[in-house]
Amino acid sequence: MEIKTINPWKWQDQRNYVQAVEVKQVNGTLYCAGQTAINADGLSSDADMETQLTQAIQNLEQLIITSGYECKNIVRLNVYHTDIAAFFESFHLLQDWVIKHGIKQATTVLEVKSLFETLKVELEATVVM
Numbered sequence: 001m002e003i004k005t006i007n008p009w010k011w012q013d014q015r016n017y018v019q020a021v022e023v024k025q026v027n028g029t030l031y032c033a034g035q036t037a038i039n040a041d042g043l044s045s046d047a048d049m050e051t052q053l054t055q056a057i058q059n060l061e062q063l064i065i066t067s068g069y070e071c072k073n074i075v076r077l078n079v080y081h082t083d084i085a086a087f088f089e090s091f092h093l094l095q096d097w098v099i100k101h102g103i104k105q106a107t108t109v110l111e112v113k114s115l116f117e118t119l120k121v122e123l124e125a126t127v128v129m
Contacts, residue, residue, distance in 0.1 A: 001025050001128060003075065005104045016098045017107040021075040028129040030069050034080065034122035035060040036115065044117040049086035050093065052120045057097050060123045069127045071101040076126035079109045083120060087111075 006020040007013070036059070037045035037052035045052050064071055079094070081087040087109075098105070105125075115122055 001027060001073075003073070003104070003128070016095045016103075017077075018104050019106065021104065021106050023075055023128050026128045028069075030064065030067050030125075030127040030129070032060065032063055032125040032127065034078075034124040035063060036119045036122045038119070044119050046118040049081070049083060049120050050090040053087075053090045053093050056121050056123050057093065060125060061097075064125070064127055067127075069129055071097075071127075072103055073129060074101075074103045074105045074125050074127050077103075077105045077107045078124040079107065080112050080115060080122040080124070081109070081120060082112060082115060084111045087121065 002024040004022040004024075005018040006022065007018050009019070012019060035056050037047065037055035038059070039045070039055075045055060061071055064074070079087075
């Protein structure tokens, strides 16, 4: 597999994402449904943004690993949240996780009116092998 990141500018580097990712000779692609702060019993969290983001990251990582893929091969990560201020107060958690795994992903971050039940953040990823 060959992964090439494309960045016509430098400003995105401080935000830990890239403008585009080209992937050639892929052996598999994993399209992950949005992962949130829902526990193993299917109960939605009513905790704060930081706690929910932490659990959503853990759930996404578990899904990727269980599927036989690696987090470092995330090429697309969409983030949906319900509160821009609260999300960016906790943004360092997502950045730290991206750095830890050496992920170079194209990212879109969107504030939405609401998510399922009491959820505040959702992570949707595409991973290649």
